[in-house]
Amino acid sequence: MIRLACSVAWIAGVAVAQVVPLTRGPGADTEAVWSPDGKQIVFQRDREGDADLLVLDVATGKERPLVAGPGDARYPCWLPDGKSIVYSFGHITTTARQGIANGYNLFSVPAAGGKPERLTSGLVRDYTPSFSPDGKELLFTTTRGLAHNNAALHAMTLGSRETRPIIQFGSTNMGAVSPAVSPDGRLLAFAVQSGLRANWQIMVARMAEPGLRAPLTEPEMPMYAPRWSPDGKMLACTGYRVGDPGWGVYLIRLADGALARLATGKGNARGPAWSPDGAS
Numbered sequence: 001m002i003r004l005a006c007s008v009a010w011i012a013g014v015a016v017a018q019v020v021p022l023t024r025g026p027g028a029d030t031e032a033v034w035s036p037d038g039k040q041i042v043f044q045r046d047r048e049g050d051a052d053l054l055v056l057d058v059a060t061g062k063e064r065p066l067v068a069g070p071g072d073a074r075y076p077c078w079l080p081d082g083k084s085i086v087y088s089f090g091h092i093t094t095t096a097r098q099g100i101a102n103g104y105n106l107f108s109v110p111a112a113g114g115k116p117e118r119l120t121s122g123l124v125r126d127y128t129p130s131f132s133p134d135g136k137e138l139l140f141t142t143t144r145g146l147a148h149n150n151a152a153l154h155a156m157t158l159g160s161r162e163t164r165p166i167i168q169f170g171s172t173n174m175g176a177v178s179p180a181v182s183p184d185g186r187l188l189a190f191a192v193q194s195g196l197r198a199n200w201q202i203m204v205a206r207m208a209e210p211g212l213r214a215p216l217t218e219p220e221m222p223m224y225a226p227r228w229s230p231d232g233k234m235l236a237c238t239g240y241r242v243g244d245p246g247w248g249v250y251l252i253r254l255a256d257g258a259l260a261r262l263a264t265g266k267g268n269a270r271g272p273a274w275s276p277d278g279a280s
Contacts, residue, residue: 019264022056023063031075031271032056035111036082038276042066042111044074050092053085055111067109067116075128080135084108086119088127088140106140119156120163126154128178128225132185139166139179139188151175153190153210166210178225181207183232189216191224191237200224202237202252216252217259223250229274236262236272 023029027047034041039058044051051074053067067073067087076087090104106119106126120126124144131138139155144163146152152168153176167176167190177200180189188207191200199222205213216235217223223239232254239250241261249262249272262269274280 022058022061033077033273034275035078036080036276040111041273042076042078042085044076053087053109064113066111066113067107072104073107077129077131078111079108080131080133083111085111086129086131086138088125088129089116090125106138120161125151130178130180132181133183134185137181139181141175141177141179151177153177153179167205167213176203180226180228180235182228183230187232189226189228189235191226202226202235204254216257225271226252227273230276230278236274238270238272 022041027045029043029045032041032043041056041058043054043056045054050072052065053073053076054063055066056063066085067089070091071089072092073087073089076085078085086106086108088104089107090102102121103123104125104127105121106129107116108119109116119138122144124142126140126142126144129138129140136158137155138158139153141151142154142163143151144154145165146168150169153166154163155166156163166179169176174195175193176190178191181187182189186207187204188210189202189204192203192213193200199219201219202216202223203213204216205211217239221239221241223237225238226235227237228235234254235252237250237252238247240247244261245266247268247270249264249269251260251262252258
């Protein structure tokens with residue numbers, strides 16, 4: 001189920017909101033992302049053992065398939081112009097021994113529907129794509145070029161198939177995932193795991209100096225998947241704090257580091273996304 005949280009107010013460390021269900025039924029509807037015009041939401045649905053992508057019309061509640069059929073399509077994101085959607089795709093039921101030529105790679109598909117275009121290739125895992133505000137740079141998590149059980153952040157200019165590392169580590173079991181560029185293009189937020197038994201932490205760095213990063217969350221509290229508010233003043237993340245009833249959505253206020261858990265009701269809440277106007 002996708003749930004929409006709106007009318008947020010900060011009260012004693014909890015962000016109080018009205019929650020409106022947008023999807024129903026069996027399976028998991030996750031990784032929802034608003035279109036730039038605020039009229040549609042793209043999300044992944046896992047009901048048959050792999051994931052498809054669907055687009056929801058916010059006004060009517062109608063859904064339409066975008067990427068369906070064999071294969072696993074995940075982590076959709078809109079280009080800032082709203083014309084295309086980039087996502088990660090792979091075949092989870094095939095192996096290298098069976099002759100698979102690629103792993104999980106990035107593809108682009110017209111938002112109105114159409115034939116997907118391959119953006120990356122190789123026996124690697126490319127996932128959690130996002131864009132710079134001007135839509136010229138595609139950022140993503142990848143395992144390419146890594147000899148250990150790590151994950152790095154890469155970027156590529158649209159129209160080019162060359163990727164370049166932004167952040168990567170040399171030690172085993174360390175990773176940086178879920179890159180998100182601030183609306184003004186100055187800052188990069190992402191999640192870092194600094195060891196096999198370590199929790200994910202939210203970090204922020206200047207785009208001009210991505211290697212100089214600062215933590216926004218404590219290592220005792222797992223937090224990942226940061227998303228900037230449209231005004232650049234807050235980050236919404238998936239997180240868990242001891243005593244919580246389950247995974248939840250947390251807001252981080254950049255001005256003072258204040259942390260608040262969004263009251264989303266029973267069950268687990270993950271993968272937050274902001275509406276373009278910042279109201280939801």
